[in-house]
Amino acid sequence: MKIHFKNTLQFLTYFAVGFCLILQGNVYAQSNLKEGFNQYALYSKSGDVKLLDAARKFSDEAFKTRKDTLAFRNNLLRGLVYSSLAIDDSNRTKKYPEDPIIIATRALSNLKDRQLAYESEPEINHIRRHLSNARLIVANKAMQSENYETAYAEFRIIDSIGALDNPDVTYNLAVLANKLGKLQESASYYQRLISKNRGNKLSYYHALADIYEQTNDKQLLLNTLIEANKNFSKDLKTNYRLLHFYNNEQEYEIIANKIDEVIKLSPEDPELYYLAGHAQDVLGNFNTAKDYYEQLLRIEPNNYVGNFAIGLIYLRKYLEDKNNTTNQIKAEEYLLRANQINPTGQNTLQSLAILYENEGNIIQLERVNQILNQLTLN
Numbered sequence: 001m002k003i004h005f006k007n008t009l010q011f012l013t014y015f016a017v018g019f020c021l022i023l024q025g026n027v028y029a030q031s032n033l034k035e036g037f038n039q040y041a042l043y044s045k046s047g048d049v050k051l052l053d054a055a056r057k058f059s060d061e062a063f064k065t066r067k068d069t070l071a072f073r074n075n076l077l078r079g080l081v082y083s084s085l086a087i088d089d090s091n092r093t094k095k096y097p098e099d100p101i102i103i104a105t106r107a108l109s110n111l112k113d114r115q116l117a118y119e120s121e122p123e124i125n126h127i128r129r130h131l132s133n134a135r136l137i138v139a140n141k142a143m144q145s146e147n148y149e150t151a152y153a154e155f156r157i158i159d160s161i162g163a164l165d166n167p168d169v170t171y172n173l174a175v176l177a178n179k180l181g182k183l184q185e186s187a188s189y190y191q192r193l194i195s196k197n198r199g200n201k202l203s204y205y206h207a208l209a210d211i212y213e214q215t216n217d218k219q220l221l222l223n224t225l226i227e228a229n230k231n232f233s234k235d236l237k238t239n240y241r242l243l244h245f246y247n248n249e250q251e252y253e254i255i256a257n258k259i260d261e262v263i264k265l266s267p268e269d270p271e272l273y274y275l276a277g278h279a280q281d282v283l284g285n286f287n288t289a290k291d292y293y294e295q296l297l298r299i300e301p302n303n304y305v306g307n308f309a310i311g312l313i314y315l316r317k318y319l320e321d322k323n324n325t326t327n328q329i330k331a332e333e334y335l336l337r338a339n340q341i342n343p344t345g346q347n348t349l350q351s352l353a354i355l356y357e358n359e360g361n362i363i364q365l366e367r368v369n370q371i372l373n374q375l376t377l378n
Helices: 008-046 049-061 066-070 072-088 100-109 114-119 121-144 148-161 167-179 183-196 201-214 218-231 236-248 252-265 270-282 286-299 304-320 325-341 346-359 362-377
Strands: none
Touching (some): 008 049, 049 072, 072 100, 100 121, 114 121, 121 148, 121 167, 148 167, 167 183, 167 201, 183 201, 201 218, 201 236, 218 236, 236 252, 236 270, 252 270, 270 304, 286 304, 304 325, 304 346, 325 346
């Protein structure tokens, strides 16, 4: 619509009225903004939610036009107010056009002026912390309801905001990623926890080792266990895992060199004496192996493996020198004891068969062979 003016005076009058209306609108918006900041400052000191509600009303009134939505201070107030509401009204008892977390996040993203952002750094950090804590509430609720996908997504956002110096966030990300089968992501979070040297570092090493076992990454598994062992040399679990790793990889020389240090940590552990004896056995150090197996039987006299292993050592010696009746008697003694402990142990029965055959003990040989045949048929 085109407006026609009768004279210059009418034009000036119209212009003045319009200018006053614009000015009045700006003053009104500025007044809302000022009052909003005042109410929020009072809320920050007292914690009175009514003051936060008042700040919200002033903030909303100052956020009407497109120009308002782009104004730095408008977004700063809006971010402060709604990030606080996201925490104080965590159960969402009030009505909002959108969730306060979304509103505050959008306001934060609009704080783009570098100079103003530098000047308002404390307030912006305040918004980030509030948003992180608000999302922490959502994430914890999701975990309680076993909604792990949502919890993981929330913790990732919290982590990306970077406002909370909280190792629990990284730990939860590591655990949740593992639950969701995101093993590489889980490993990276555990590595971060270890590098920051916070929390239960030893448990992080073992969690990381578990991941590498699942992914069958032997080198990373070994590296992790070695690093854990350097930092926690007296931890039995770490030493056990290393010894079993070397045993599975048939690194018997390493076991032989390391095992005595671990035995000092747990001198009554039969498993350690077995590992030591087995390593020495494979390396051909039979007398040393026998000493370890005897220590095993000192702790557990009825241990099948220990009795069988010593019986086998004596049997080997007897076969090398059949004139040595002591080795013959000892081989039979330990093998029979092993057979009593486990009557269906085929390895023991086969060893007894070899012994009786070389002794020429036909009656006992037939007895043992009958048992072996029955076991084969069954």
